[in-house]
Amino acid sequence: MEFGWTAQQQKYRERVQQALKDLLPDDWYSKYVPESYASDANIAYSRIFCAGLADRGLLVSHWPRAYGGEESEDWEQFILAEEMKGAGEPRGGQYMNVNWIGPTLMRYGSPAQQAEHLPRMARGDTVWCQGFSEPGAGTDLAALRTKAERRGDHYVINGSKIWTSYARQADFCFLLARTGAGRKEISIFLVPMTTPGITVTSFPGLTKDGHLNEVFFTDVEVPESARVGEEGAGWQIITHALSFERVGVPRYHVGLEIISLATEVLKAEGRYDDPVIQSRAGMLVANFEAARLLTYRVVDQRVKREPPNTISNVARIASLSAVNDLMNFLMDFLPDCLCGGHPLLEEYYRINVPAGITAGTYELQLDLIATRGLELPRG
Incomplete structure (x- = not known):
């Protein structure tokens, strides 16, 4: 084949x-x-x-x-x-x-x-940003508290979002807000970031400038036409959207490039003949290649218009596991490169610190595989 x-x-x-x-x-x-x-x-x-x-x-x-x-x-x-x-x-x-x-x-x-x-x-x-996570609702989006209250032909939004990358420069926010008392009575709104009542506060972190922002919504008025789909139907829509996002970042591709770069540094320093380093590097390559093939399986399903399934969750787990192993490899054998010694290796480490949290945590992916893929009972 x-x-x-x-x-x-x-x-x-x-x-x-x-x-x-x-x-x-x-x-x-x-x-x-x-x-x-x-x-x-x-x-x-x-x-x-x-x-x-x-x-x-x-x-x-x-x-x-x-x-x-x-x-x-x-x-x-x-x-x-x-x-x-x-x-x-x-x-x-x-x-x-x-x-x-x-x-x-x-x-x-x-x-x-x-x-x-x-x-x-x-x-x-x-440029868009996504208004999903909140201080008390990260992985569990159904726990979000930002509320959109309907008043005639418009909504008034109050609440806040956190970890909102690109918010300082974004033109629009793809916003999730509660529109009912039920746990999943959530709606999606397309909100211009210039709307009165929106403020953005940035805060520092390991992932560098621009990724970590908190967005506050204070009596923000948006027309009914800003809502996507029917009121309260946001859960179905966001589930569809996240099925794209969770395999949308090709971590395997840049991971293989970073392994190649790291081995070049180790060879230049005369340390790559260590069998332990060679073995660890070989395992990393194998893990990233496995993540690549799993991701390609998801793409193949999409090309064939097959319904989404838990293969996307498995692909994400494979990618995250390989990323974590690569970060440990860098810390074990090239720690100086993470302190200004090599900007690309340092940047890779920094940007992947939250990789197991964004777009659904590592643990959430395992839970979805267990319940939806293996059909294991909860509890």
């Missing part, structure tokens, strides 16, 4: 690689990448970069033509994601537009919402 890329897919990858060479500034790796792709400078640059990708027909080629795409197979989305992640993600937060916000609006958005938002996403000139 042939597991390689088709000639058309390889040609698309080469087009993406050439676009990176043409569009990235000379100081991209020395200036922008160390700041993280959520920094103000990187988000501002993402508007230029994504517009360049769009001009080349690369940003949303897998989208339907009606929304600015070319109806190519979903494989191209993942080829694009691999190359972008390997280059330090110059799309910034716009990867969310491409991966899941846009497709979610195609399925659940009103014609007016689609007309307003999808063309801007396809042009690469809009």
Whole structure:
């Protein structure tokens, strides 16, 4: 059986690689990448970069033509994601537009919402943030307390969100808010970040500037037309959206590049002949390759329009386990590189500290595999 890329897919990858060479500034790796792709400078640059990708027909080629795409197979989305992640993600937060916000609006958005938002996403000139987690509702989104109270033809929103990457520069927020007393009576709103009553407060952390923000909503008024789908139907919509997000980050691709970089450093220092280091490095490669194949299985299901299942959760667990093992490898054998000795290795470590929390925790993925995949009883 042939597991390689088709000639058309390889040609698309080469087009993406050439676009990176043409569009990235000379100081991209020395200036922008160390700041993280959520920094103000990187988000501002993402508007230029994504517009360049769009001009080349690369940003949303897998989208339907009606929304600015070319109806190519979903494989191209993942080829694009691999190359972008390997280059330090110059799309910034716009990867969310491409991966899941846009497709979610195609399925659940009103014609007016689609007309307003999808063309801007396809042009690469809009930045979104996601208003999911709260101080008391991280993994358990059903426990969120931000409330949207209906008053005639509009809603008044009060509450707060936390860990909201890109919020300082975002144009819109994909916001979850409670609209009823029931545990899952949640609705989704498309909220302009310039709406009166919204304030953003940043705070420092290991993941660097731009990723950690708290967003406060104080008597924020939005029209009924800002709601996605029926009132209280947000749970079904967000479950659909998260099925895209949980495999949307190709951690396996950049992980393999970091292993290669780490082994180059160890060889330069004359330490790679240690059999323990060689064995650990070999296991890392095997684990990331397993994560790659599991992720490709999810993409294959999507291409064939098969219903989502727990393979996406298994793929995420495989990726997170490999990432954790690689972080331990760096700490065990190259600790100096994490203290200014090598910026790319340090950045990889920093950005992956919260990897087991974002888009559903490691433990939550295991729980979903147990209950939905293995059909084990709760408790």
